[in-house]
Amino acid sequence: MKVIERVRALLGPDAVLEDGGATDGVPRIAPASPDAVALLLGAVRDEGWRVRVEGAGTWMPADAPADLALTTRRLDRLPSIQPQDLAATAEAGIGCDQLRQQLADHGTWLPLDAPGLAGRTLGSVVATATAGPLRHGFGPVRDHVVGVTFVTGDGRMVQSGGRVMKNVAGYDLTKLQAGGFGAFGVIVLVHLRLRALPRVDQTHVLAGSREDLSRVAEDIAGAGLTLAALELLSPALARRDRWVLAVRLAGSAALVAAEEAALRGVTGGLFATLRAEEAHAFWMRASEAFATRPVSFRVGGLPASTDDLLDLVQHQVGDEWLAASPGVGVLRWAGDAGADRLRRLRRALAVQEAPLTIERAPWMLRRAVGHFGAYREGVGPLVAGLRQTFDPGHTIAAPVEGDDAAD
Amino acid sequence: MIDAAVATELARIVTPRYVRTAEAERATYAMDALTVHRRTPGVVVLPGSREELIAVVRLLARHELSFVPRGAGTGLSGGALASEDAVLVVLTRLNRILEVDRRNRRAVVEPGVVNQRLSAAAAPYGLLYAPDPSSQSACTIGGNVAENAGGPHCLKYGVTANHVLALEVVLADGRVVELGSPGGEPWGPDLAGLFVGSEGNFGLATRITVRLLPVPRAVRTLLADFTSVSSAGTAVSAVIASGIVPAALEMMDHSCIQAVEDSVYAAGYPRDAAAVLLVELDGRAEEAVETETATVVEILRDHGARSVRTAAEPRERERLWLGRKKAFGALGRLSRDLVVQDAVVPRSALPAVLEAIGAIGRRYDLTVSNVFHAGDGNLHPNISFDARIPGLQARVEAASGEMMEACIAAGGTVTGEHGIGLDKLRYMPRLFDADSLAAMRSVRRVFDPSERVNPGKVIPVHACREWHRGTGRVA
Numbered sequence: 034m035k036v037i038e039r040v041r042a043l044l045g046p047d048a049v050l051e052d053g054g055a056t057d058g059v060p061r062i063a064p065a066s067p068d069a070v071a072l073l074l075g076a077v078r079d080e081g082w083r084v085r086v087e088g089a090g091t092w093m094p095a096d097a098p099a100d101l102a103l104t105t106r107r108l109d110r111l112p113s114i115q116p117q118d119l120a121a122t123a124e125a126g127i128g129c130d131q132l133r134q135q136l137a138d139h140g141t142w143l144p145l146d147a148p149g150l151a152g153r154t155l156g157s158v159v160a161t162a163t164a165g166p167l168r169h170g171f172g173p174v175r176d177h178v179v180g181v182t183f184v185t186g187d188g189r190m191v192q193s194g195g196r197v198m199k200n201v202a203g204y205d206l207t208k209l210q211a212g213g214f215g216a217f218g219v220i221v222l223v224h225l226r227l228r229a230l231p232r233v234d235q236t237h238v239l240a241g242s243r244e245d246l247s248r249v250a251e252d253i254a255g256a257g258l259t260l261a262a263l264e265l266l267s268p269a270l271a272r273r274d275r276w277v278l279a280v281r282l283a284g285s286a287a288l289v290a291a292e293e294a295a296l297r298g299v300t301g302g303l304f305a306t307l308r309a310e311e312a313h314a315f316w317m318r319a320s321e322a323f324a325t326r327p328v329s330f331r332v333g334g335l336p337a338s339t340d341d342l343l344d345l346v347q348h349q350v351g352d353e354w355l356a357a358s359p360g361v362g363v364l365r366w367a368g369d370a371g372a373d374r375l376r377r378l379r380r381a382l383a384v385q386e387a388p389l390t391i392e393r394a395p396w397m398l399r400r401a402v403g404h405f406g407a408y409r410e411g412v413g414p415l416v417a418g419l420r421q422t423f424d425p426g427h428t429i430a431a432p433v434e435g436d437d438a439a440d
Numbered sequence: 441m442i443d444a445a446v447a448t449e450l451a452r453i454v455t456p457r458y459v460r461t462a463e464a465e466r467a468t469y470a471m472d473a474l475t476v477h478r479r480t481p482g483v484v485v486l487p488g489s490r491e492e493l494i495a496v497v498r499l500l501a502r503h504e505l506s507f508v509p510r511g512a513g514t515g516l517s518g519g520a521l522a523s524e525d526a527v528l529v530v531l532t533r534l535n536r537i538l539e540v541d542r543r544n545r546r547a548v549v550e551p552g553v554v555n556q557r558l559s560a561a562a563a564p565y566g567l568l569y570a571p572d573p574s575s576q577s578a579c580t581i582g583g584n585v586a587e588n589a590g591g592p593h594c595l596k597y598g599v600t601a602n603h604v605l606a607l608e609v610v611l612a613d614g615r616v617v618e619l620g621s622p623g624g625e626p627w628g629p630d631l632a633g634l635f636v637g638s639e640g641n642f643g644l645a646t647r648i649t650v651r652l653l654p655v656p657r658a659v660r661t662l663l664a665d666f667t668s669v670s671s672a673g674t675a676v677s678a679v680i681a682s683g684i685v686p687a688a689l690e691m692m693d694h695s696c697i698q699a700v701e702d703s704v705y706a707a708g709y710p711r712d713a714a715a716v717l718l719v720e721l722d723g724r725a726e727e728a729v730e731t732e733t734a735t736v737v738e739i740l741r742d743h744g745a746r747s748v749r750t751a752a753e754p755r756e757r758e759r760l761w762l763g764r765k766k767a768f769g770a771l772g773r774l775s776r777d778l779v780v781q782d783a784v785v786p787r788s789a790l791p792a793v794l795e796a797i798g799a800i801g802r803r804y805d806l807t808v809s810n811v812f813h814a815g816d817g818n819l820h821p822n823i824s825f826d827a828r829i830p831g832l833q834a835r836v837e838a839a840s841g842e843m844m845e846a847c848i849a850a851g852g853t854v855t856g857e858h859g860i861g862l863d864k865l866r867y868m869p870r871l872f873d874a875d876s877l878a879a880m881r882s883v884r885r886v887f888d889p890s891e892r893v894n895p896g897k898v899i900p901v902h903a904c905r906e907w908h909r910g911t912g913r914v915a
Contacts, residue, residue, distance in 0.1 A: 115788065118788050176598065191875060197785065197786060198816045198818075199784050199817075199857060201857060201860075202854055202855050205588070205638075206634070206883065208636075228683070229683025284683075285731070285735075288728040333623045335546075336544050362623040362624075362625075388625050405627070411616065415887065416628055419883065422879065
């Protein structure tokens with residue numbers, strides 16, 4: 034039986050979004066429930082098919098060779114939101130823009146400003162662990178996720194964590210899913226920790242040379258200010274003629290007023306305050322820019338080494354589309370670079386103990402260098418064992434190691 | 441029983457002084473802080489360095505012996521108990537703080553470092569280690585990692601998992617791997633995150649890199665008293681929903697207040713209160729903390745607080761906190777045995793769940809005291825009893841089971857920070873289906889294929905569906 038016929042028989046005709054004739058020959062299937070995802074992946078394994086997982090199609094290129102594409106775009110509901118508990122459960126295919134709006138309607142906020150277009154799905158953000166500038170104040174993606182439900186490569190549904198704020202019952206498989214790039218299954222439900230919508234949200238910017246701004250950033254970080262974000266952006270990203278250091282303050286009116294005064298004190302009033310609509314446009318443009326270049330990666334090092342890491346990245350692959358969070362030591366780069374250049378950079382960064390994770394790239398490049406590349410000594414067999422556990426048939430196209438794993 | 445030859449080989453690694461084989465010595469390690477479980481280890485070994493620890497693990501691997509890692513033994517789930525056929529590996533001698541990096545706000549420690557010692561070492565740099573379990577004056581960072589420990593100030597600053605950046609781990613077979621990276625960005629999948637809270641089942645952390653935070657400059661500590669537990673619970677929800685995130689938001693009920701006030705830890709809590717809330721707000725800026733404190737005071741009053749007292753000076757603040765942190769010890773006054781429970785519910789469910797717990801205690805005619813992290817919804821119902829009275833322990837167990845069921849029914853879980861260990865095994869099938877449990881067990885076998893590290897904890901093997909690795913299908 035052809036793939037498309039089997040899927041229609043299994044999930045009904047509505048699940049077939051595209052039969053593949055009009056695109057790359059790969060049928061696109063959109064299960065409407067977590068159970069349907071499990072049914073589909075069970076069948077995929079039985080038939081020995083290979084599947085690529087997609088969200089809204091706005092982040093990772095839909096180019097992995099596969100017998101079918103599983104898109105989560107019909108898993109776009111918010112089954113539960115408890116504003117009084119600052120908790121919500123969302124399906125993985127919900128767009129971040131939709132989610133943000135629905136949460137705001139209830140006075141709540143998910144402080145995750147992942148790079149990409151507005152409609153990028155929550156599942157994509159969690160699976161790739163792509164936190165944005167708000168990571169400075171609110172932590173990486175994993176800090177916002179208290180539990181997930183996922184479907185393994187052979188169609189089993191697994192729960193991890195829960196819906197409450199603290200939970201140490203069982204092993205924390207949620208950590209494996211956050212940033213697992215789909216290698217350990219398909220996330221279908223995400224249980225979120227929320228914050229109250231900040232009463233005041235301000236952005237202050239300062240333009241200058243990268244060196245000068247790095248010094249200012251160091252002063253700000255050293256002063257221990259309570260910031261939502263402290264982000265250094267290249268001129269292209271900031272759409273200015275010079276580098277920009279942006280500070281975001283979010284919280285109660287009293288907190289923001291106190292931190293704004295302290296910022297002024299530390300920097301001598303150099304920063305300009307953006308109006309609310311300017312601030313929104315500023316962050317959105319920077320975020321979207323990462324989805325418009327062929328390749329995007331992040332590097333995580335020590336905060337004090339941010340400048341050195343910036344130099345290294347600039348030297349090896351250029352700095353046109355480059356941002357850094359100096360307070361947490363994380364850089365994000367976008368542009369075009371080949372496998373050899375990325376491998377060289379990865380090796381140079383490894384000397385500084387700073388991992389480079391490919392967040393977005395064409396299939397051939399992902400396949401060649403992997404999202405993670407070679408692991409540290411002894412870790413490869415553990416990851417291989419975990420993949421074997423959750424996707425025994427290697428059904429899901431997830432090139433986490435790439436060809437470099439053999440290094 | 442462990443072969444005497446193994447003890448001899450262990451003694452060659454750590455010297456005979458640090459191998460315990462006599463029954464009286466081994467009996468010292470038969471319990472953790474939850475005294476209802478008892479198991480005497482076959483041998484106890486106390487390595488004094490990373491190298492000795494690795495050599496011990498490799499020796500045990502050669503002999504295919506099970507072993508259990510243990511820190512200070514302050515755990516509350518029976519998680520660090522070893523039976524006669526297993527070796528107990530005590531890590532308290534690995535107690536060096538290897539590095540405090542002021543600029544990058546991080547520290548590297550050995551697993552036996554006592555939690556409070558780390559904050560003391562970081563204090564000269566204006567830094568602290570945020571997770572602060574009530575046992576922080578005794579518990580170790582290695583144990584905190586194994587259990588993903590919390591504490592009162594985790595409401596604002598997060599639990600242990602949020603503060604661990606990297607780990608060096610010795611696996612059951614003696615291989616040493618590094619997980620995470622110095623800056624915290626995972627090197628591949630987040631195996632450091634996966635390791636935290638695995639209760640020793642994935643191996644032993646030999647070096648732990650943690651994040652430090654700046655010591656807040658402004659702190660306000662409030663004590664609010666209520667004439668009903670239910671109104672205190674409602675006040676908690678109101679504070680959380682206001683958007684202000686207190687550093688800590690703790691509750692103690694009448695029974696607990698009496699025990700504390702009768703003890704050497706008397707903190708001046710109002711004896712006639714049905715419940716008190718201890719609320720702490722902190723931050724960098726005095727004026728912001730002051731304004732947020734005023735808002736919280738208003739919320740507490742609006743939700744039935746009879747009085748709200750602000751600690752006037754640091755000594756008073758310390759006294760208020762001492763009463764809270766030593767409450768478990770003070771409860772020892774009520775009876776010779778104590779079962780400390782640990783469950784988490786949605787914060788809005790607190791009033792109803794507290795009511796249900798009270799009713800269960802009355803039905804079983806038991807003394808139940810509540811002292812807990814209300815801001816997280818993390819309950820600790822404590823049952824005081826005398827295990828020498830025939831039948832009483834069975835009643836305590838039955839009541840504990842009903843309390844856990846009430847928490848699960850409210851959408852909660854059976855442990856927020858103490859771990860599953862031995863004590864909570866029976867509830868795991870209530871939380872997770874057979875496939876999810878089997879998946880967890882399969883993950884454990886990736887790290888420890890023969891399931892020799894801390895056997896019989898966390899996953900109730902009988903409840904797992906068979907998970908055939910490699911073929912993938914369930915039986």
